[in-house]
Amino acid sequence: MTETPVYGIDLGTTYTCIAHVDPLSGRPMITPNAEGDLTTPSVVLFEDADTRVVGREAKSTAMLDAGRVVEMIKRQIGHGEWRREFFGREYSPEEISSYILRKVVDDAERHDTVRPHKVVITCPAYFGVVQRDATANAGRIAGLDVLEIINEPTAAAISYGMQDRTDQVVLVYDLGGGTFDVTVIKIEVGAITVVATDGAHELGGRNWDERVVQHLAEQWQAAHGSTSDPLDSPETLQDLWQQAEMGKRALSAKSETRMRVVHDNQQLAVSLNREKFDELTRDLLDTTVVLTKRVMDTARELGHPKVDRILLVGGSTRMVQVTERLKEEFDIEVTMVDPDQAVAKGAAIYGQKLAVGDRLREVTAELAQDPARHGTSTREAAEELVASELGLRLDTVRHLDGMVVKNVLSHSFGVRSLTKDDKPVIFNLVRAQETLPVEATKVFGTRKAGMGEVELRIFENTVRDRIVEDFDTAEEVGRAELKLVADLPENSPVEVRFSINGQGRLQITGRDMATGGAEVNAVIETNRALSADELNDAVEHAKSIRIIS
Ligand code: AMP
Numbered sequence: 001m002t003e004t005p006v007y008g009i010d011l012g013t014t015y016t017c018i019a020h021v022d023p024l025s026g027r028p029m030i031t032p033n034a035e036g037d038l039t040t041p042s043v044v045l046f047e048d049a050d051t052r053v054v055g056r057e058a059k060s061t062a063m064l065d066a067g068r069v070v071e072m073i074k075r076q077i078g079h080g081e082w083r084r085e086f087f088g089r090e091y092s093p094e095e096i097s098s099y100i101l102r103k104v105v106d107d108a109e110r111h112d113t114v115r116p117h118k119v120v121i122t123c124p125a126y127f128g129v130v131q132r133d134a135t136a137n138a139g140r141i142a143g144l145d146v147l148e149i150i151n152e153p154t155a156a157a158i159s160y161g162m163q164d165r166t167d168q169v170v171l172v173y174d175l176g177g178g179t180f181d182v183t184v185i186k187i188e189v190g191a192i193t194v195v196a197t198d199g200a201h202e203l204g205g206r207n208w209d210e211r212v213v214q215h216l217a218e219q220w221q222a223a224h225g226s227t228s229d230p231l232d233s234p235e236t237l238q239d240l241w242q243q244a245e246m247g248k249r250a251l252s253a254k255s256e257t258r259m260r261v262v263h264d265n266q267q268l269a270v271s272l273n274r275e276k277f278d279e280l281t282r283d284l285l286d287t288t289v290v291l292t293k294r295v296m297d298t299a300r301e302l303g304h305p306k307v308d309r310i311l312l313v314g315g316s317t318r319m320v321q322v323t324e325r326l327k328e329e330f331d332i333e334v335t336m337v338d339p340d341q342a343v344a345k346g347a348a349i350y351g352q353k354l355a356v357g358d359r360l361r362e363v364t365a366e367l368a369q370d371p372a373r374h375g376t377s378t379r380e381a382a383e384e385l386v387a388s389e390l391g392l393r394l395d396t397v398r399h400l401d402g403m404v405v406k407n408v409l410s411h412s413f414g415v416r417s418l419t420k421d422d423k424p425v426i427f428n429l430v431r432a433q434e435t436l437p438v439e440a441t442k443v444f445g446t447r448k449a450g451m452g453e454v455e456l457r458i459f460e461n462t463v464r465d466r467i468v469e470d471f472d473t474a475e476e477v478g479r480a481e482l483k484l485v486a487d488l489p490e491n492s493p494v495e496v497r498f499s500i501n502g503q504g505r506l507q508i509t510g511r512d513m514a515t516g517g518a519e520v521n522a523v524i525e526t527n528r529a530l531s532a533d534e535l536n537d538a539v540e541h542a543k544s545i546r547i548i549s
Helices: 056-061 093-112 129-141 152-163 205-224 234-251 274-301 320-329 342-368 378-390 394-402 532-542
Strands: 007-011 015-021 028-030 044-048 051-054 084-086 089-091 118-123 145-151 168-175 180-188 191-200 256-263 266-273 309-313 333-336 404-406 412-418 424-430 438-445 453-461 474-483 493-500 506-512 519-523 546-548
Touching: 007 093, 007 152, 007 342, 015 093, 015 342, 028 342, 044 056, 044 093, 051 056, 051 093, 093 129, 093 532, 093 546, 118 129, 118 152, 118 342, 129 145, 129 474, 129 532, 145 152, 145 342, 152 168, 152 180, 152 191, 152 309, 152 342, 168 274, 168 320, 180 274, 191 274, 205 234, 205 256, 205 266, 205 274, 234 256, 234 266, 234 274, 266 274, 274 320, 309 320, 309 342, 320 333, 342 378, 342 394, 378 394, 412 438, 412 493, 424 438, 424 453, 424 493, 453 506, 474 506
Parallel strands: 007 118, 051 546, 118 145, 168 309, 191 404, 309 333
Antiparallel strands: 007 015, 015 028, 044 051, 084 089, 168 180, 180 191, 256 266, 412 424, 412 453, 438 493, 453 474, 493 506, 506 519
C-alpha cells in the first residue's frame, strides 16, 4: 500500500510552487501546473460570481481587467480588516489565497493522478501568529489538511541539508517577489536549528520592477515632452509592470535589454543596462545588506560568530547584483540553491518526515502487540515495514524520522501591565530569537481588591527588551480573561505562564497564587484572523467556486 504523499506548498507573494517526494526516487520533485510551468503566478482573476482564473492567464489578463484581479494577496494575509468586493460579496485574503492553493492542488491531481490532501505550507520566518493562522485557514478553505506551517528559510535549509550533509552554519538570503527574509540556520546531522531571523515584509522583486516602471514612465515623458503621465493610465501601467519584470529578468542573463512603452498611442523603445538598473535599485539592495548584517550580529550575540555559507533562495536572487554585492560585503561562499524551488521541496521533505513519523508510531504500536511476528526489535521491524510501504530506503526513513527541526520565535510576546507609577508598558515574557518550544512565567499583582477577573492583553513585537514602552512598535494579538476568586485583596499575586510549542502556537495559563486557585487555561483568541463563523462561511462558499487556468 502506498499512501498519498504529503505535499509541500510554497505559497509565494508572486509565485506559488508545489512539490512532493517522489516515492520511486526518494527525491523531492516539483509538480508542473496545467500550463507546464514549475511555478504558478499567485494572481487571481474573478471571472464571474463562481469562477476564478488563477495563474499565468490571470496575470496577463490583469492588464485589461485590473479591477477584477488580485495580486500580491500574501501582503494582506492576517490583516483582518482587509476585504475586496467582487460580484456583491466581500472576500478575505484567506479566501483569495485559497484559490491559489486550489489551482496548484488541482493541477497536481491531474499530473500525479492523486489528489494532494495533507500539506505543509510555508511562510516567511517573521510571520506572526495571526498571519500563520490565516495561512493555515487559507489551506482549510481550499479543503486541505494543513499539517504544519513552516518557515520558508527553514524549508530551504532542509532542502539544502539533504544535498550537503556536513555540519555548518548557513545564512539563507531569501529575496522573493514581495518579501525579504534573512535567517541564520545551523545544519547538523539530524538537526536543523534556526539561530536568528530578520526580514522586511514589503521588500521584494516587485520593488525592483517598480523602479523600472518609474524609469520607463520618465523616459517616455522626457522623449515626448508630454505632461501626460503613463502611470496615471491603468492599462499603460499594467503593461509597464510586465515590461519591467521581463526587462529585469533579461538583465539576469545579459548586460543590456530593450523595453517598449506605449502610451497615448505613442511608442518609445527604452534600453536599460545593468549599470543603470543597479543605480535605480541600489538603495533596495542596501536595505537587504543592512538586514543581513543585523541578523549576523544577532547570531553572533547568540553564540554563532561564523557563517560558513550564504544560501540564495527566491527568484530575485537571480539578479546579478545580489551575488556580486554579497561577495563584496562578506568574505563568505555564496551558493544558489534552486531559487524558485528549494522552499517547496524542503516543505515536501518535511511533510514526508511527518508522514514517516506518524506511520512509524502506528506500525510500532501494532507490532508491539504481537512481538512474536518479527525477529528483530519492534522498532527496526517497523522501520523496515514503513520503508517498503513508502518506497523509501531504510536509511532515509531513519534520517527523516531522526531529523529535528528547531525554530526560534520570530516575535516577542508580552502582556500589558502597569509600572509602579501607573504607566502602561508591555512586559515581554518571551522574546524574539528564543528557541522553541519555550515557556516563561511572571507574577503580577492585582491592581485592586475584589477583582473578579484579570484581562490579559497580549502584544506581539519585535523588540528583544523585557519592557517595551512604545506601544506603536507592538501589535495586540489577542486577549485572555482569567477568572479570580472574587474576594482577593489588592496586589494579590497572579502567575501568568506563556508556553509556545514548536510551531509557534501560544498558550497562556494563569493561576491565582494567593488562594492556590485552580489554573485557568486561556488559548488566546487571536485578533484579525477569521472568526469561526467567517471560516465556516468561507469553507461553504468555496464549494460553489470553480477554479480554472
Ligand atoms: P519567488 O517569490 O521566490 O518566486 O520570486 C519571484 C520573484 O523573482 C519575482 O519578483 C520575479 O520577477 C523574480 N525573478 C524570477 N526570475 C528572475 C530572474 N531571472 N531575474 C531576476 N528576477 C527574477
